[in-house]
Every structure is written in C-alpha cells, then in structure tokens.
Amino acid sequence: MTKSDPYESDEEIREYASPACMLHEVDPAYSGISPDESRISDIFAWRKIQRQRLIDDRKALPFAEREDHTRSIADHLDQVVADVNGKHISLFWPFLGEPDLRGWMATATARGADCLLPVVTAKAAPLIFRSWKIGKRLERGVWNIPVPAEGQEAVPDIVIAPLVGFDPRCFRLGYGGGFFDRTLATLEHKPLVIGVGFESQRIDTIHPLAHDIPMDVIITQTGPRHR
Template sequence: MTISDQHDADARPSEFASPTGLMHEADPACDGSKASEAAPSNIPAWRQTERQRLIDERKSLLSAQREEFTRLIATYLDHVIADVAGQHVSMFWPFLGEPDLRGWMATATARGATCLLPVVIAKNTPLIFRSWKIGERLERGIWNIPVPAEGRQAIPDVVIAPLVGFDNNCFRLGYGGGYFDRTLAYLARKPLIIGVGFESQKINTIHPLAHDIPMDVIVTDTGVRYR
C-alpha cells in the first residue's frame, strides 16, 4: 500500500533557526505564567468535551481554508527547522481534519531528513518511530491510521505532533490516549517538540496535570510560539 492508496482516507540546538516574527512577543502568557482560569472539578471529563468540540470545529473547515492554513504552517516550520539535513524528524499522518503535511514531509526527505511516523505497539506503552517516505509500503495501525510496514526504527531528533488544542503555556491537548506524553517521558534523549495545529484550536488552558509535557514550540497558521 502506498501513500496514493491512502490519500483519500479519512536554545534549541544551533541547527534550529528562529523565525523573524515570534508570536510569544505578542502573547506574554507563553512565558510559562500560570493561567488564571479555575480548574473544573473533573478535568478528564472536561477535556473530553473540549476535545470533541475542537475536533468538530476543525473538521468543519472548508477544504480551501485547510489547504491555505497548512501551506502557512509548512512555511513557518521551515523557519523553525532551518536545516533538516541529517535529522530524524517524526511527523504524523493526517487524521480528523488535521493539517496534511505529507508534502512538507516529502520536501524534508529531499533535503536530507529521515522522516519517521509513530507506531503504537501496545496499549499503555511508549510509541516507537519508523522511517517512511513516499512510495514505501504502509499498513493499518490504531484508529486505522497508516503506519510504515517495514521502516527502520529510530529515535527522533525532532517530534512534530498534531494538536487537538493548545494553551497559553504551550501545553498540548491530544486525543486522550496518553501515548505522546508517555513516549516523551520514556525517551533518554529529549527531542525538539513542535506542536502543529490551526490557530482556532487555541484555548485559555488545558488545565495541565502532572504527566502533561509542554511543547517547546507551537506552529499554527498565524505564526510561531516558543515556550
């Protein structure tokens, strides 16, 4: 199975450059200050409701809007990761209206990066990362998301993670399985962590818990935030 078979299925180290315009300059809350919003009594239940709302809003974007926002995100990613040559960069397969960065992945591969896709091996265990490029065989993984069938396992230097939501302190709201935070806590060498999503997914706070790991950088269609 190739990418074309699935297309319709629904500081930092010196090699990382800073963009010319940083959104945290206009957003003081991204300096790590505490959010003032009172926490709900049941944070997991609140997150589940908020998660569904944000996914529904993301899926409602018109195709032309999503494509333009994704193009802008790709441009900002090129600012954050100025030189991908020799880097292992973990990406993601687009799911439930996420930005489709497979074009950026192909360009990064052509520029010398080894792109990886995350793979769930078992429930409640860390992810592994396998190499993949266009034309290589895929198989169905969890939630029917395609994963590399035969890629080489590697540890990422950069992890680009999709956002369901994000907050002023650059914490990520994901799908609730805990795979991402569990994996980052497990890795012996911390990668650069970049959260990617649409600006409309920003919320005041995700009400972070002890296991939540913030992003180093968040990239949206309107710019870049560094934590």
C-alpha cells in the same frame, strides 16, 4: 491491534503510565497542578467535551481554508527547523481534519531528513518511530491510521505532533491516550517538540496535570509560539 472508539482514553479509565518527567521545568503553581482527585476527574470530563468540540470545529473548516493554513504552517516550519539534513524527524498521518504535512515531509526527505511516523505498539506503552517516505508500503494501525510496514526504527531528534487544542503556555491537548506524553517522558535525550494545528484550536488553558509535557514550540498558520 484495533480500537473501536478513538476517543476512549487513558484519562477516562483513570490509568496513569507517564512519570512526571521534565515536570521540573514547570512551576506547579504556574501550571495549575493539583493533587485533588475530584478536580482531576472534573478536568478529564472537561477535556473530553473540549476534544469533541475542537475536533468538530476543525473538521468543519472548508477544505480550501485548511489547505491554505497548512501551507502557512509548512512555511513557518521551514523557519523553525531550517536545517533538516541528517535529522530524524517524526511527523504524523493526517487524521480528522489535521494539517496534512506529507508535502513538507517529502521536501524534508529530499533535503536529507530521515522522516518517521509514530506507531502504537500497545495500550499504555510508549510509541515507537519508523522511517517512511512516499511510495513505501504502509499498513493499518490503531484507529486505521496508516503506519510504516517495514521502516527502520529510530529515535527522533525532532517530534512534530498534531494538536487537538493548545494553550498560551504551549501545553497540548491531544486525543487522550497519553501516547505522546508517555513517549517523551521515556526518551533518553529530549527532542525538539513542535505542536502544529490551526489557530482556531487555541483555548485559554488545558488545565495541565502532572503527566502533561509542554511543547517547545507551537505553530499555527499565524506563526510560531515558543515556550
């Protein structure tokens, strides 16, 4: 499966596939949810601009600075997820300047975790998660991001998701495809959901809508924020 434009999104083509599951945890007035279609269209357009800006800013961070921030994020992850033995933990392959947590993944695997990588199977479909550890075979997935070629499929106990942006309410701005929200909404048992990124990706609000599911924790180099 290929996708020519990594910023082409479900939001832009106005497809909605995520039920508003777990929305009972958020008061509509508090989250800013509105049924007004013109406002929703404006939010989608605003998000597209913000995504590009935030990705460009992240990619512009000097490599040494990103490495230093990533080490701090890994240290904070160890505090939030202290016991990894026997846990299924979904992480991600670094993309467009994201924190590279493959070192943390290797350490977690050595401590008894079954680490997973998300796999896109189809547009507007939930992700699946396959086990992977360093040295195992990979293949190219959507946007040419490596995915496990042979890993065992599993349901994560913990989901560690990359952030394009985030706000003080722990809402995550992603790449716009809706894959994480759609997946979280369909899982029978809600995992612990952790968003990771750099402090520079913080914005005042993502203007959350009905399909947006907040993170339980967001971790940057400065430490964790709990919802």
